[in-house]
Amino acid sequence: MTTNGAGTPVLDVRDLSVRYNEVHALDDVSVTLAAGRICGLIGVNGSGKSTLFKALMGLLVPREGSVELFGMTTAQARKRGLVAYMPQAEEVDWTFPVSVSDVVAMGLYGRLGAARRLGAAERAAVDDALERVGLTALRRRQIGQLSGGQRKRVFIARSIAQDARLLLLDEPFAGVDQASERTMTGLLKSLRDEGRSVLVSTHDLAGVPALCDEAVLLHRRVLAAGDPSEVLTHGNLARAFGAAPPDPAPRAPVDTAPAAPAAASASLSDGGS
Numbered sequence: 001m002t003t004n005g006a007g008t009p010v011l012d013v014r015d016l017s018v019r020y021n022e023v024h025a026l027d028d029v030s031v032t033l034a035a036g037r038i039c040g041l042i043g044v045n046g047s048g049k050s051t052l053f054k055a056l057m058g059l060l061v062p063r064e065g066s067v068e069l070f071g072m073t074t075a076q077a078r079k080r081g082l083v084a085y086m087p088q089a090e091e092v093d094w095t096f097p098v099s100v101s102d103v104v105a106m107g108l109y110g111r112l113g114a115a116r117r118l119g120a121a122e123r124a125a126v127d128d129a130l131e132r133v134g135l136t137a138l139r140r141r142q143i144g145q146l147s148g149g150q151r152k153r154v155f156i157a158r159s160i161a162q163d164a165r166l167l168l169l170d171e172p173f174a175g176v177d178q179a180s181e182r183t184m185t186g187l188l189k190s191l192r193d194e195g196r197s198v199l200v201s202t203h204d205l206a207g208v209p210a211l212c213d214e215a216v217l218l219h220r221r222v223l224a225a226g227d228p229s230e231v232l233t234h235g236n237l238a239r240a241f242g243a244a245p246p247d248p249a250p251r252a253p254v255d256t257a258p259a260a261p262a263a264a265s266a267s268l269s270d271g272g273s
């Protein structure tokens, strides 16, 4: 939990609790993140990482606690295009009949009128974003026809086109080979160096020090937060990974009222903004 400097944190989560019926997915979670920082969100399966992302995006209504992004509500931050969200790959409908550049252009929908017609500036923003993630040659390809790493880069390109200041990335390295992981790590660091912030969940503990300025170890509660070298200690990792994960109860309808469409459809339809 660091703010690393003065000013309003880009992310300020306080005392957040989320339950799915009897399952306590998050208890009393507080996390802050300053501008220009990459924070790794680390925890075993079922420790609440995806739930935290969904609560940050307003896709779940917390039972208790608050979320502020850039000093405003999630809805206000999304309306301004300040935040972009990459859900886990299995939550996305990859058969959706859209091309790579269509998905990247979705990052601009918040700025366009109802007709969503791209002008020259928007087309240039899409081109630049595709170029930056190295997908220019694949721009006309249907998104299901991409490799795992390329799919992740489409979402990052969308957030670049959107000019999002906060990227929420749920397991961007899952199913990605080492070369692609290195490319994405470099890309995320260059976005960080432009003053953007990234909250990224990952199972790749070895990659955390190279990527992250700070880390949060989650196990329904925040077990440790701060500098990766202080968070990823033997003792903390034993507490997070040595203990059994929270009861993997069968997925049931949530009692936390969904405040927006499910992540899968939201992820492709609204550009996360």
Ligand SMILES: Nc1ncnc2c1ncn2[C@@H]1O[C@H](COP(=O)(O)OP(=O)(O)OP(=O)(O)O)[C@@H](O)[C@H]1O
Pocket (backbone or CB within 6 Å): 020, 021, 023, 024, 025, 043, 044, 045, 046, 047, 048, 049, 050, 051, 052, 246, 247, 248, 249, 250, 251, 252, 253, 254
């Ligand atoms: N829709 C749901 N209904 C009921 N329980 C749920 C639901 N979604 C998640 N859970 C439960 O909430 C807890 C946290 O799940 P969550 O998906 O947030 O964990 P995670 O850390 O993202 O896991 P993974 O690394 O496997 O993606 C788990 O116990 C999970 O079984």
